[in-house]
Amino acid sequence: MTATVIDGKAFAARVRADLAAHVVRLREVHGLVPGLAVVLVGEDPASQVYVRNKGSQTTEAGMASFEHKLPVDTPEADLLALIHNLNADPAVHGILVQLPLPGHIDTDLVINAIDPAKDVDGFHILNVGLLGTGQKAMVPCTPLGCLMMLRDHLGSLSGLNAVVVGRSNIVGKPMAQLLLGDSCTVTIAHSRTRDLAGVCARADILVAAVGRPEMITADMVKPGATVIDVGINRVERDGRARLVGDVDFASVAAVAGAITPVPGGVGPMTIACLLANTLTACCRANGLPEPDGLTA
Numbered sequence: 046m047t048a049t050v051i052d053g054k055a056f057a058a059r060v061r062a063d064l065a066a067h068v069v070r071l072r073e074v075h076g077l078v079p080g081l082a083v084v085l086v087g088e089d090p091a092s093q094v095y096v097r098n099k100g101s102q103t104t105e106a107g108m109a110s111f112e113h114k115l116p117v118d119t120p121e122a123d124l125l126a127l128i129h130n131l132n133a134d135p136a137v138h139g140i141l142v143q144l145p146l147p148g149h150i151d152t153d154l155v156i157n158a159i160d161p162a163k164d165v166d167g168f169h170i171l172n173v174g175l176l177g178t179g180q181k182a183m184v185p186c187t188p189l190g191c192l193m194m195l196r197d198h199l200g201s202l203s204g205l206n207a208v209v210v211g212r213s214n215i216v217g218k219p220m221a222q223l224l225l226g227d228s229c230t231v232t233i234a235h236s237r238t239r240d241l242a243g244v245c246a247r248a249d250i251l252v253a254a255v256g257r258p259e260m261i262t263a264d265m266v267k268p269g270a271t272v273i274d275v276g277i278n279r280v281e282r283d284g285r286a287r288l289v290g291d292v293d294f295a296s297v298a299a300v301a302g303a304i305t306p307v308p309g310g311v312g313p314m315t316i317a318c319l320l321a322n323t324l325t326a327c328c329r330a331n332g333l334p335e336p337d338g339l340t341a
């Protein structure tokens with residue numbers, strides 16, 4: 046293996062420690078406690094794990110955590126009423142509605158009911174528009190975490206060729222906007238892209254966010270490239286359940302300059318950025334300067 050392994054777990058721990066220090070100062074100097082409300086509808090096991098992790102890391106950072114667990118058959122109107130209450134609650138600076146929502150609920154309607162200033166996921170249409178036009182926005186957590194790791198590892202990204210594989214609203218599209226904001230030359234590739242291997246092989250920065258286990262192989266990677274693996278795929282290998290990314294780590298690590306592992310790469314940064322967005326939202330709501338390095 047030649048690639049440097051980017052340790053997202055250690056980086057996320059540093060970000061959380063930095064956040065916790067800011068939270069102490071906010072409390073001592075301004076009497077403020079940043080608060081994050083997480084709403085979970087139904088009992089999807091993976092979502093329950095995420096919500097539990099978010100809650101514990103929120104309190105560990107010294108912030109207030111408000112969890113709202115609703116039954117799977119909750120009427121859309123009840124969920125909207127809860128969001129209106131959270132919008133009006135001054136102790137709540139960030140609101141996250143865990144996705145996916147049950148099929149009878151209109152996800153776009155719910156997300157766009159969140160006060161954009163409290164939209165710590167960055168999914169509200171206003172924040173999508175602000176990000177797309179290079180204005181101050183709440184930025185989606187996973188792409189923000191990827192950007193922080195790229196800046197930390199590479200310094201300036203200006204002029205680099207970046208290829209994002211995947212065009213989701215949660216990762217692919219905002220990731221491309223952030224890379225463009227840092228003056229990369231950006232290509233978004235997807236399942237219909239012709240000569241995907243050739244397109245990827247031109248990338249100085251390759252971000253894989255497709256949700257297909259180990260589909261990025263060494264022949265698709267430029268020697269020395271920085272590879273960010275957003276995928277979290279559960280597979281069975283040798284009769285055992287394992288987590289793998291969208292990148293074939295073993296072969297790509299022999300070619301790339303740097304690579305994020307799965308687990309322990311992008312994943313821990315996502316929750317750290319959720320906490321960072323909550324702190325940012327709290328500072329903005331109270332007219333206080335935002336801590337450096339936590340936003341795009």
Ligand code: GUN
Binds near residue numbers: 143187215
């Ligand atoms: N479900 C999977 N990823 C996410 C995320 O980033 N935010 C929310 N709200 N739900 C998710």
